[in-house]
Amino acid sequence: NSFSENESEIHLLAKQKIKEATERLGYRAELEKVLPLISQRADLIISDSAGKELAIKFQQSPISIPRLRERNQGYKSIGLSVIWFLGPNYSFTNPSQRTVFKFADQETKVYYYDQNKHEIIILTALFKRDYYKFEPVVHRVLFNSFIKNFFLKQSLTEQSEEILINKKILFKQANALQKDLLLxxxxxxxxRLVYKHRHINVACGPWIIHQGTQAGLKTTNWHWRLMIILELE
Structure with missing residues (x-):
């Protein structure tokens, strides 16, 4: 009880619902399992008959990046896979880049748990074109399929989206860049770096807008790419 007294009702119900669904699939599920070696506890530990384990953390409240990294490093140190499910306090319809890259796993995916539909919402393709909004690809999969994918490697039947850069996008980026220069x-x-290296002006390098899909930066994508190239030069 002491572990749960400060948790929201949404948090508690989500953990219980996930536990019950996991056990119906034939897996073992332990709530609030303490991990003495790293002085941490997982909201849920799911394991199969072969001993393979998955830790699940249901995150509804804010958490600092240093604390998040510390916890992830702890799980990694004992060889335990962990997935963070974000709750309804974190928006998946309009996610911020900061939230997405804060919780992105090693496969650059972010996971939400929809308690009403008992689905896992997965954000992939975490890229951002220059002068476009940050819009990751959203997949919805049933929780049962998600668990079977982890333990049995069954396909989630996700629809992947190829990153395409066409002429229309390039023209928009070029026009927006020219506007920035004029203003x-x-x-x-x-x-300063452009003139230091004896280039005519910033606009002399239109190649800086091609294939620009970096995300998670505090500055404009093309600013970052051009700065890196000029510093290397």
Whole structure:
């Protein structure tokens, strides 16, 4: 009880629902399991008959990046896979880049748990084109399929989306870049490096807009790419 007294009702119900669904599939599920070696506890530990285990953390409240990394490192140190399910306090319809890259796993996926539909919402394709909104691809899979995928490697039948850069996108990026130059929105540090290396001006390098899909940056994507190239030069 002491573990759960500060948790929300949504958190508690979600853990119980996941536990019951997992056990119906024939797996063992332990709530609030303490892991003495790392002085942590998992919301849920799921294991199969072969001893393979998965830790699940249901995150509804805020958590700092250092604390999140500390917990992940703890699980890693004992060879335990962990997946963070984000609750309804974290929006999957309009996720911030900070939240997405904070919780992205090693396969660059982010997971939400929809308690009403008992589905796992998976965000993939975490890219952002220059001058476009950050819009990851969203997949919905049944919880049963998700668990079977982890333990039995059964396909989730996800629809993947190929990242395409066409001429229309390139023209939009080029026009937006030209507008930034005319309105003097280009950082002075970039201009300084451009002239330092004897380029005519910032616009002389239109290649900087091609295939720009980096996400999770605090600065504009093309600013970052051009700065790196100029610093290397």
């Amino acid at each position: 003097k929105r280009v950082p002075t540090e970039i201009c």
